[in-house]
Amino acid sequence: MAELQSVERALAALLDGVAALPAEPLCVERAAGRVLAEPVVARLDVPPADNSAMDGYALRATDAGRTLPISQRIVAGRATEPLAPGTCARIFTGGEIPDGADCVVMQEVVNVAGDSAMLPADIPAGDNVRRRGRDVSVGQPLLAAGTRLEAAALGLLAGQGITRVAVRRRPRVALLSTGDELIEPGEPLAPGQIYNSNRPMLVRLLERFGAEVVMAVHVADDPATTREQLQAAAERADVVVSTGGVSVGEEDHVKQALEALGRLDLWRLAMRPGKPLALGRLAGKDTQMVRFVGLPGNPVSSFVGAWLYLRPLIGALLGCPRLNELPRLVARAAFSTRTQARRHYMRVSLEFTTHGIVARAFADQNSAVLTSCAAADALAVIPAHSVVNEGDAIECRWLVDD
Ligand code: AMP
Numbered sequence: 001m002a003e004l005q006s007v008e009r010a011l012a013a014l015l016d017g018v019a020a021l022p023a024e025p026l027c028v029e030r031a032a033g034r035v036l037a038e039p040v041v042a043r044l045d046v047p048p049a050d051n052s053a054m055d056g057y058a059l060r061a062t063d064a065g066r067t068l069p070i071s072q073r074i075v076a077g078r079a080t081e082p083l084a085p086g087t088c089a090r091i092f093t094g095g096e097i098p099d100g101a102d103c104v105v106m107q108e109v110v111n112v113a114g115d116s117a118m119l120p121a122d123i124p125a126g127d128n129v130r131r132r133g134r135d136v137s138v139g140q141p142l143l144a145a146g147t148r149l150e151a152a153a154l155g156l157l158a159g160q161g162i163t164r165v166a167v168r169r170r171p172r173v174a175l176l177s178t179g180d181e182l183i184e185p186g187e188p189l190a191p192g193q194i195y196n197s198n199r200p201m202l203v204r205l206l207e208r209f210g211a212e213v214v215m216a217v218h219v220a221d222d223p224a225t226t227r228e229q230l231q232a233a234a235e236r237a238d239v240v241v242s243t244g245g246v247s248v249g250e251e252d253h254v255k256q257a258l259e260a261l262g263r264l265d266l267w268r269l270a271m272r273p274g275k276p277l278a279l280g281r282l283a284g285k286d287t288q289m290v291r292f293v294g295l296p297g298n299p300v301s302s303f304v305g306a307w308l309y310l311r312p313l314i315g316a317l318l319g320c321p322r323l324n325e326l327p328r329l330v331a332r333a334a335f336s337t338r339t340q341a342r343r344h345y346m347r348v349s350l351e352f353t354t355h356g357i358v359a360r361a362f363a364d365q366n367s368a369v370l371t372s373c374a375a376a377d378a379l380a381v382i383p384a385h386s387v388v389n390e391g392d393a394i395e396c397r398w399l400v401d402d
C-alpha cells in the first residue's frame with residue numbers, strides 16, 4: 001500500500017502548474033467579492049481640492065487674532081470664490097477652502113457678532129484643512145492585482161469614479177456526491193439511507209472561497225456511472241470535486257475512474273481526518289487539464305479537506321494570494337491529546353481573552369461527527385507523534401471568513 005503523503009507535498013502537487021483564469025470586465029456595482037485581474041492606478045486626487053475638516057471659519061493664518069467681516073458662506077458641494085483680503089468665510093465640513101485662505105478655525109472658539117467673527121490668535125497655517133490628494137494622489141497605485149474587492153476597496157474605486165474593472169473569471173466547480181446511500185433533503189428517508197450533508201456544505205464553502213458551482217450531481221456507486229459523470233464534470237468545470245468513494249472498499253470507484261480518464265497524482269495523506277483524499281487531473285475541454293480533488297465521504301473529512309485544499313486551489317485560479325494559506329495563530333490548548341503517525345487537524349473554538357487566545361476542542365473529534373465543525377473557528381494543527389498537555393501553546397489555522 002502506498003506510503004502516506006504529507007499535506008505540504010499534496011498541496012504542492014495540486015497547485016503545480018495552476019495558472020490564474022482569464023480576466024473579464026465587470027461593472028463595479030456587481031464586483032463585490034471578486035478578485036482584481038489588473039492593478040488599479042489612481043486617476044484622481046482625493047480629495048480633489050483642499051477642504052475643511054470642521055464646521056467653522058476659513059481665513060488667512062496671518063489674519064488670526066482679529067475680528068474679520070464674514071465675506072462668504074461655503075457649503076460642501078459648491079464652487080467657491082477667492083477670499084477677499086482681510087475677511088473670513090463661514091465654512092462647513094467638506095466645503096472647499098477658497099483661494100487665499102489657508103486655515104480653518106472651529107466654530108466653537110469663534111465669537112460671532114452680526115456679520116463679523118472674532119478669531120483666536122496663533123492659528124497655524126494648514127490647521128483643519130484636508131489637503132488635496134491627502135488620501136489618494138493621481139498616479140498612485142491604488143489596488144494591486146489579486147485584491148479581493150471588499151468594502152474599503154469598493155469605496156476606493158467609487159472615490160475614483162471608476163465604474164468598470166477587470167476581474168478574474170470565477171472558477172467553475174463541478175461537485176459529485178458519490179454514495180448509494182445518499183438522498184437529498186425533501187425526500188423521505190428510507191432504511192439504509194442518509195441525507196447528503198456534503199453537498200450544501202461544500203457549495204457554501206466553494207462560493208465563499210470565490211468559486212461558482214456549475215454542477216452538483218449525485219453519483220451511484222457503480223464504475224460506469226462514476227466514469228461518465230466524472231467525464232461530464234471535466235467538460236464543464238475548471239475543478240472537479242467528489243465526495244466519498246475514494247477509500248479502499250469494493251464500492252469505492254472514484255480512483256479507478258480517475259485513472260481511466262486522467263491521472264491520479266496522489267492518494268492517502270498523513271492527516272486526520274481525511275486520509276483517503278485523492279488528488280489528480282482529468283482531461284477537460286480543449287485538452288486542458290482540469291484539477292480533481294476527491295474528498296473522503298465523511299463530512300468532517302470533506303470540511304477539513306475543503307479548507308486545506310480547495311481554498312488554495314480556488315485562490316490560485318483567482319490569482320488571489322490571500323487564499324493561499326489559512327492565517328496561523330498560536331493559542332493555549334484547553335485540552336490534552338496525543339497523536340500517532342498522522343497530523344491531526346482538530347476542530348476548535350477560539351476564545352480571544354486579554355491574556356491571549358484559548359483553543360477549546362470539541363469533545364468528539366471523530367471524522368463522522370459534523371457537529372465538531374459547526375462550532376469550529378479554527379483547526380488546531382497537532383503534529384504527528386506528539387503530546388499536547390492542557391496549557392501548551394499550539395498552532396491553529398483560522399477558518400477565516402474571507
Ligand atoms: P465513503 O468515503 O464513500 O466510504 O464514505 C464514508 C462515510 O461518509 C460513509 O459513512 C458515508 O455514508 C458517509 N458519506 C459519504 N458521502 C456523504 C455525504 N455526501 N453526506 C453525508 N455523509 C456521507
Ligand code: MG
Binds near residue numbers: 178251
Ligand atoms: Mg461511499
